[in-house]
Amino acid sequence: MAENMSLLGLEDELTCSICLCLFENPVSLICGHSFCASCLEATWNDRISSLSCPQCRMAFPSKPELKKNTVLSAVLEAYRIKAGVPEPVKEHLEVKKKDPDAIKCDNCMEAKAVKTCLTCMASYCEDHVRPHRENAIFRAHQLSDPLPDLMERLCSSHGKLMEFYCNQHQSCICSTCLQDMHKGCEFITADEQRFKQK
Structure with missing residues (x-):
């Protein structure tokens, strides 16, 4: 019973932050973050400029060699067996060319997104x-050009937008991280960090 309870707590650690499913063929980057091999490849194929870790944004001067994380694969297999989770049948992110027209409005799901x-x-x-442009209630909301990678901008621990960059830990963090684990760390906004990397 205790063993099964401890397994339940592992699911978040065994979940790819790109596809939000259990890892399939997990690979690890030098920053320590792991992803499904196909998810990471698809994400990087969408990039025009430099490559970086989708979670902490650590930049890589050249494409790192992706090696299977065998320990994580073994833990994942044990988890699947003990938790009764079947082998994945989901289709991973397809490798596709970046298409700005592919971003649709989340409200009507038909028209092209403009913001x-x-x-x-x-x-x-x-x-x-x-309403964001005309209603004073939305005045403080931050609008940007359409972004295809919204899920990558969410903190995997708190589900909040990663608005800050921790200089000490070289990672993007959310406001809750800033008040908790990164209290006392030097930080800048994530936008300032992206501007510095250009």
Whole structure:
């Protein structure tokens, strides 16, 4: 019983932060973060400029060689057996060319998104972004050009937008991380860090 309870707590650690499913063929980067091999490849194939870890944003001057994390694979297999989780049948992210028209409005799911609200964590077409532009309630919301990687911008621990960059730990963090684990660390906004990397 205790063994099964401890297994239940492992699911988050065995979940890819890109596809949000249990790892399939996990690979690890030098920063220590792991992803499904196909998810990481698909994410990197969408990048035009430099490659970085989708979780902590550590930049890589050249594409690192991806090696299977055999220990994580073994733990994952034991978890699948003991928790009764079947082998994955899901299709992983497809390797595709970056297409800005592919970002659709999260409200109507049809029209092309023209803006992404980083406060709402949603993309909107011209019609559905109008309240953000016209209503004073939304004045403090942060709008950006449409972003295809919204899930990558969420903290895997707290589910909040990673708005800050911790200089000490060289990672993007959310406001809760800043008040908890990174209390006392020097930080800048994530946008400032992205600007510095360009």
